[in-house]
Amino acid sequence: MLAPLSWLKEYVDITLSPKELGERLTEVGLGTERISKVDEDTIFEFEITPNRPDLLSIIGIAREIAAIEKTKIKSASWRTQIKFLKPQKPLPLTINTDFKINPRFTGIIIDAITIKESPAWLKKRLEKVGLRPINNIVDITNYVMLELGNPLHAFDYKKIKGNTLNVVQANGGEEFKSVDGITYDLPKGAVVIKDSEKIIDLCGIKGGFNSQISNETKTIFIRVPIEISTLIRKASQALGLRSEASSIFERGVNSSGTIDTLKRCVGLVLELAGGEIKSDLYDLKKSDFSTWKLKLRLDRLSKILGINIAEKNVLSILDSLNLSPKKTVDKNLIEVTVPTYRNDLKIEEDLIEEVARLYGYNKFPKTLPSGQISTKQIPYFKDYKLEEKVKNIFASLGFSEIYTYSLVGENDVVDAGFDPENILRIDNPVSRDFEYLRPTLKIGLKKALAQNKPNFEKINLFELGKVYLGKNLDHAIEDYFLSGISNSKTFFEIKGLLEELFNQLGITDDPSAFIQSEDDTVVFELNFSKLLGKINLGKAFVPIPKYPPMAEDLSIIASSNTKAMDVINEIKNQSNLIVDVSLLDKFENTRTFHIVYQDKNKNLTSDEISKIRSKILKTLKSKFGATQKE
Numbered sequence: 065m066l067a068p069l070s071w072l073k074e075y076v077d078i079t080l081s082p083k084e085l086g087e088r089l090t091e092v093g094l095g096t097e098r099i100s101k102v103d104e105d106t107i108f109e110f111e112i113t114p115n116r117p118d119l120l121s122i123i124g125i126a127r128e129i130a131a132i133e134k135t136k137i138k139s140a141s142w143r144t145q146i147k148f149l150k151p152q153k154p155l156p157l158t159i160n161t162d163f164k165i166n167p168r169f170t171g172i173i174i175d176a177i178t179i180k181e182s183p184a185w186l187k188k189r190l191e192k193v194g195l196r197p198i199n200n201i202v203d204i205t206n207y208v209m210l211e212l213g214n215p216l217h218a219f220d221y222k223k224i225k226g227n228t229l230n231v232v233q234a235n236g237g238e239e240f241k242s243v244d245g246i247t248y249d250l251p252k253g254a255v256v257i258k259d260s261e262k263i264i265d266l267c268g269i270k271g272g273f274n275s276q277i278s279n280e281t282k283t284i285f286i287r288v289p290i291e292i293s294t295l296i297r298k299a300s301q302a303l304g305l306r307s308e309a310s311s312i313f314e315r316g317v318n319s320s321g322t323i324d325t326l327k328r329c330v331g332l333v334l335e336l337a338g339g340e341i342k343s344d345l346y347d348l349k350k351s352d353f354s355t356w357k358l359k360l361r362l363d364r365l366s367k368i369l370g371i372n373i374a375e376k377n378v379l380s381i382l383d384s385l386n387l388s389p390k391k392t393v394d395k396n397l398i399e400v401t402v403p404t405y406r407n408d409l410k411i412e413e414d415l416i417e418e419v420a421r422l423y424g425y426n427k428f429p430k431t432l433p434s435g436q437i438s439t440k441q442i443p444y445f446k447d448y449k450l451e452e453k454v455k456n457i458f459a460s461l462g463f464s465e466i467y468t469y470s471l472v473g474e475n476d477v478v479d480a481g482f483d484p485e486n487i488l489r490i491d492n493p494v495s496r497d498f499e500y501l502r503p504t505l506k507i508g509l510k511k512a513l514a515q516n517k518p519n520f521e522k523i524n525l526f527e528l529g530k531v532y533l534g535k536n537l538d539h540a541i542e543d544y545f546l547s548g549i550s551n552s553k554t555f556f557e558i559k560g561l562l563e564e565l566f567n568q569l570g571i572t573d574d575p576s577a578f579i580q581s582e583d584d585t586v587v588f589e590l591n592f593s594k595l596l597g598k599i600n601l602g603k604a605f606v607p608i609p610k611y612p613p614m615a616e617d618l619s620i621i622a623s624s625n626t627k628a629m630d631v632i633n634e635i636k637n638q639s640n641l642i643v644d645v646s647l648l649d650k651f652e653n654t655r656t657f658h659i660v661y662q663d664k665n666k667n668l669t670s671d672e673i674s675k676i677r678s679k680i681l682k683t684l685k686s687k688f689g690a691t692q693k694e
Contacts, residue, residue, distance in 0.1 A: 324345070
C-alpha cells in the first residue's frame with residue numbers, strides 16, 4: 065500500500081517527521097517497507113497484513129496515525145455537502161439482486177457528464193500510488209477506492225440493455241470480456257451482473273468491456289457494493305485474475321462505508337465532470353450493518369500481557385482507536401463499540417492485542433519464560449534427528465539430496481504408470497503442470513536426472529518427502545517416502561547402499577524388493593513412514609576381540625538358480641566362529657565367498673578352520689548340490 069504524506073495530512077494532523085512516523089507505525093504493527101521522496105512529497109510503502117483490510121486505504125492509515133498522535137481524524141466537508149434528493153424525471157433502472165451473494169448494493173445515476181482528462185492534481189496523486197490515469201470518471205473511482213477503502217465501479221448507463229441490472233452467479237463456461245479487452249471463460253459460482261441481454265460485470269474483480277466508460281459516455285451508473293469475500297477469492301483464483309478491488313474484497317470491506325464512498329465519488333464527479341443526479345439513491349440490503357459490542361476484563365488483560373497497564377491508559381488507547389470505551393458497573397470491565405471498518409475485532413483477545421500494540425511492545429519488560437519444561441512427548445512430535453541421520457548416510461555414500469515439487473502434471477502421472485482418475489487432484493491449479501499431488505517421488509527424481517545430464521556424467525540423487533495416495537479426500541493417504549536414482553551405480557551397489565542404511569538403523573528387511581533397474585538408471589523407493597516402525601537403534605557395546613581373525617576365500621560351483629544370500633546364510637549357520645561372510649566374485653556358475661573366522665577366547669588353528677570348511681562344503685553339497693572349485 066502506497067500512501068503519500070500530503071494525502072494523509074488531509075485527514076490527520078501529523079507532528080512527527082517522516083522517519084519518526086515510519087518507525088512508530090512499524091512499532092504498532094503497520095510494517096513500513098520503504099519511505100521515498102517523490103517531487104516534494106514523501107511516499108510511505110506499507111506491508112498490510114490480511115487481517116487489516118481497513119489499512120488498504122488512506123483514511124485507514126490516517127486513523128492509525130491519529131491513534132499514535134493522540135488526535136482525531138479531520139471531518140471531511142463532502143460528507144455534508146452531497147444530498148441525495150429525489151430528482152425531477154429520474155432515469156429508469158431496475159435492480160434485482162440476491163443478498164446471499166451481494167449483501168449490499170448502493171448506487172446512483174448521474175446524467176449529462178463530460179468525459180475528459182483528469183486535472184493535474186488528480187493524475188499526479190494517482191501516479192504517486194502506482195496507478196495510470198485514464199479519464200476523469202475512471203480516475204475518480206480509483207481515487208475514491210484508495211482514499212476510503214471501498215471499491216466502486218462506474219457503468220455507461222446507455223449500454224445497460226433494458227435498464228436492468230441482475231446480480232447472479234455464473235453457471236460456468238460463460239464468456240466474459242473485461243475492460244482490458246481480455247476474454248475469460250467464467251468459473252461456476254462467479255458473481256456477475258447481467259442486463260437484459262448479456263453479462264456486463266464480473267463483480268468485485270473486473271468491469272465488462274461492453275459497459276465501460278468511453279469518450280462518448282454521457283450518463284453513468286455508479287455502484288458501491290459489499291461482496292462475499294470467499295466468492296470473490298474463489299473466482300479470482302480460478303481465473304488467475306487479480307485487481308486492486310479483488311484484493312480488498314477478498315479481505316472484507318467496511319459494510320457501512322458504501323454511502324460515504326458514494327457521496328465522495330458523486331461530489332468529485334459533479335466537480336470534475338459536471339452533470340446532475342438523475343435517480344433516487346439505491347441502497348439495497350437485507351438489514352442494517354451496525355456496530356457491535358465487545359467487553360474487556362482488566363484482570364484478563366493483565367494476565368495475558370503479563371504486565372499491569374493503568375486503567376486510564378487502557379481507556380485512552382481504546383478511545384484513540386475510535387472504540388468508544390465505557391466503564392461498566394463492574395469496575396473490572398470495559399465495554400467498547402467496534403466500528404464496521406474493524407472486521408478484525410471479534411473477541412476479547414483482539415482488544416487485548418490492540419491495547420498491547422498501541423501501548424508499545426518495546427515497553428514490555430524482558431523476562432525469561434516461567435514454568436516447568438514438559439517431560440511428555442507431544443502427540444505431533446517428529447524426530448528430525450532420525451531424518452538427518454538418514455540424509456547423512458546417503459550423503460556419505462555419494463548421493464546428493466534434492467527437493468522437488470509436490471504438484472505434478474497429468475503427463476507426469478501417466479508416465480509414472482498411474483491412472484489420473486485415481487490420483488488426488490486440486491480444484492484450482494495455478495497451471496496444468498501443477499495439477500495433481502504426486503503419488504511417487506520418482507517423478508521429480510527422473511526430471512532432475514534429465515535436467516542434470518548435460519552438465520554431469522555421474523548423477524546420484526535422493527529425496528525424503530511426502531507422497532499422496534488415494535483418489536479422494538475420504539481415502540487419502542499422506543506418507544513420507546525415501547527414494548533415489550542413479551545413472552552410475554549398479555543394482556548390487558544400490559543394494560549394498562541400502563544394506564548399509566538398514567544396518568545402521570537396525571532394520572532386518574531385504575533391500576532388493578525396493579530397487580528397480582529402468583533402462584540406464586537404477587531407482588529405489590521405500591515407504592519411510594512404515595520403515596520407522598522397524599527401526600531399532602538400540603546398540604550394545606561389544607569390546608574389540610583380543611585375538612586376531614582368520615580369513616579365506618572359498619569358491620564353489622552351483623546352479624544359477626541358487627541365491628547367493630541363501631548360500632551365505634548356510635555358511636554362517638555352520639559355526640559360531642564364522643563372524644562374516646560376503647560374496648567376493650561371480651563368474652558363470654562359480655561364486656567366491658570371503659569367510660572370516662574368529663574366536664574371542666583364543667587363536668584359531670588351521671586344523672580348526674579345516675574342520676569348519678569341511679562341514680560347510682558338506683552342507684552346501686547337500687542343500688544346493690554345490691561343489692568346491694578345484
